[in-house]
Amino acid sequence: MELEKTQMKFAVSQQTGEIIGFVSRQSKTSKLLGVREDSRFGKKICLLAKELKDKIQVNKLYDVELKPMHNSTGYVVVSARLALFKAHVDTFIISNGIYQVTVSFGNKIVYFDPKDGRNVSTRTLAGITKFLRDTGEIEDVEQVIEDLSHKARQVVQRMRRDGYHIPDYVLQCADPLTE
Structure with missing residues (x-):
């Protein structure tokens, strides 16, 4: 299982209260890109690994590493680091x-x-x-x-x-x- 890297923001699920994110695979480059929940593109859910659940802030951009779920319905975020910008x-x-x-x-x-x-x-x-x-x-x-x-x-x-x-x-x- 190969890890994939991308950037994404997280939000709180209205149904479960968990912090989640979404990704979509770009058709031309086959790269995963973080998208919003209401995106019109086909998207998959990203759930946080247990050790990350209390460390993630919503609506902040993170550099993440994703691992596919075993049932292939989404991804698990195995590492997340806050993205820093040059000002x-x-x-x-x-x-x-x-x-x-x-x-x-x-x-x-x-x-x-x-x-x-x-x-x-x-x-x-x-x-x-x-x-x-x-x-x-x-x-x-x-x-x-x-x-x-x-x-x-x-x-x-x-x-x-x-x-x-x-x-x-x-x-x-x-x-x-x-x-």
Whole structure:
């Protein structure tokens, strides 16, 4: 029995309450690909091995190794490792318009926007650093946070030169609401 590797997300079964995933075999390459439960492609269920049942989080992408079930109706996940993404930190400045630092990883984009941010998690550095640490999906998260902090300081300096008053707590890495 040969193990097959792929990436997939897991969900909680509405019928049994177990954490499950689904895969479909791509017709051209014969590779297994993780799919959603409502996928229109022919899919097979993936159940977790006993030692993985309490270690998997739903809706997170994992690199997995699968072993076919004996009755060939699905697969057993024998190993799963959280997939980590490289993050890219970019700055967008249009004088008197947009002042943003973005962190993009996987299919997600997180904004630091001290001017037009809608909530504390986008207006303050503390909010964004907390999110980046909590997500657990970023490779070398501390380096990404360091790059974000550096670029955020540059954006705030530019805003101050353009005449905006930006409070000091915007650049603090500790949560201003809990102090």
